Amino acid sequence: METADLTHHISRRFNEDLEKVRNQVLQMGGFVEQQLHKAITALVEGDSRLGESVATDDYKVNGMELSIDEECSRILAIRAPAAGDLRVIVAIIKTITDLERIGDEGEKIGYIASRLATMERPADKYREVKHLGRQVAQMVHDALDAFARMDSQAALKTAQEDKMVDEEYESIQRQCITFMMEDPRTIRRALEIMWIVRALERIGDHAKNICEYVIYMVHGKDIRHSSLEDVAKQIDAAHALMRR
């Protein structure tokens, strides 16, 4: 299905409604992305005020989720969409839940970052965490791009990156354990870092979920709980079919 398919309805109002709600989702995504960037910057640069502002701005994400949710229920009730349109609405309802969770994790990171700003900073200035943060932020970005372009192949590629995020998470975890064993005075800080890294890893999972909804929206296949290799084969087959 192409984006142009969203504009094929006889009822122009329906098209407008669908377009509008899709745009709202992407706007919400943009805000969440910004929150995530700010939270990571707050940690890396030890900016407690920035971290606090991330934490206090989270209510905006919640507000957006509520209004999109309501809009979706309205469309379901009034237009009773079917097939592709129904999938779009279902995917949107699920996507915003994950976006909201990403916002929550971002809030958590911002809050912890503002607390860490008052503590002594390690020599490496959180290089590993920064790297993981960038990786995760890029994943969220790519997932939203795939959503905007309705691009199932990009979505699949992004979903596969989650594995790398998980590996990075493991390695930082091990590093923290080493720090704690070497010098018990760092335990407090290392525990806080663990919270942040854990939140980033969760954000990666949510981004992966969004990618799965994109694939569901485009191909009508629910790929949750199935291996990504199988999905890749199916998507390639679907693309070959479309090209024919």
Added chain:
Amino acid sequence: MWTFALARLAGILLLGLCAGLLIEPIWLWILGAACLYLAWQLLNLYRVDRWLRLRSQIDPPGIGGIWGDIIAQVIRLHRRKQYHKQRLVQLYRELRRSTAALPDGVIILSTQREIVWFNRQAARLLGLRRPVDVGLRIDNLIRAPEFARYLHGDDYSMPLVIRPPVQIDMFLALQMVPYGGGQSLLLVRDVTRQMRLEAMRKDFVANASHELRTPLTVISGYLDTLADDPSIDPAWGGPIKDMRAQAQRMNAIIADLLELSRLESADGEAAREPIDVPHMLERLHRDALISADRPRHVLLDLESSDGLYGTAHEIESAFTNLLVNALKYTQPEGTVRMRWWTDEEGAYFSVIDSGIGIPAEHIPRLTERFYRVDAGRSRGQGGSGLGLAIVKHALQRHGGWLDVQSTEGKGSTFTCHFPQQRIWKLQLRNAASA
């Protein structure tokens, strides 16, 4: 040509008539001749039609007369069209090549803000992809909240600086240029270098001022001690007094520089703490009244009891700077009047003096750093030259602006404009205090 064709038709009919006169019946002969003529013309028509259909494969039929004429005209028309088309294609190619070679990114947007076309630079800077992104709304791909606000606002006079979605170390300046038919161009420029330089300049000013502070404190400390030391030769009294005054001035300049660099580096809008402006102005008024060499009349007109949402010390430093300037440049017998009022559009603070005034050509440059209307005069008055720059930046952070009206010899009016959404309304204040 046409007369020839008519003559031929007449000839054929005449031939038929003649044959009919010889052998009866006449009408059959004439009909036969007409049918023959018709069949011949139909055959020609068929050949022309076939040629038009398969023009690229077969040569034009070799018929003369009106048919030949028509064929020649068709060929001429076709050639002319071909020529124009080639020229257009060439022009289009050149345009595409030149826009592709532009160092800036260019995106053409439709009325619905959908991407119609973009060049290679835009694709590189913003991570756009061809052809999937054509037809998508631009704010679906550039999702920074500031950009959505800029795109759906109506003020495109200034470019918007954002960090691009692909490389977050960069800074991009985006500028909308609307043109005919509701379409618009979105220009994308890489301003990373400028932003870095600007940041370096700000850091330099802040660091230099900070570093100057410590030695200066030591110098003024010793000067204070020397001034009170009775064992010093009284002949040194004058120089020491001057040195103390100059050290104090340097201190004031450094304080202003630090304040300015702080205002500059604080990004975004000022916070929204409620400020009791009438109370603040009453305090400023009292302080002004007790100062030694003030003009005879220093008045305060509070026409509104509303306050502002903002950062209290920034607003206070803006108001103080305006008031101090007015006091400085007004003769002892003059008047300085402060006025605070609100209307539906916003809130205003004015300082009206009956001082020496400012020549019109200097007004637009007043808020520049270290700008002096009359170099000799204001140094004598001991200002830092940064006061109005501080006012401008503080107002900007509150969404406001400074308006200056002045007549030479009669006095000046400095007015701070604040937008309506910054007003802390009276009713809200009562509710908050209750």
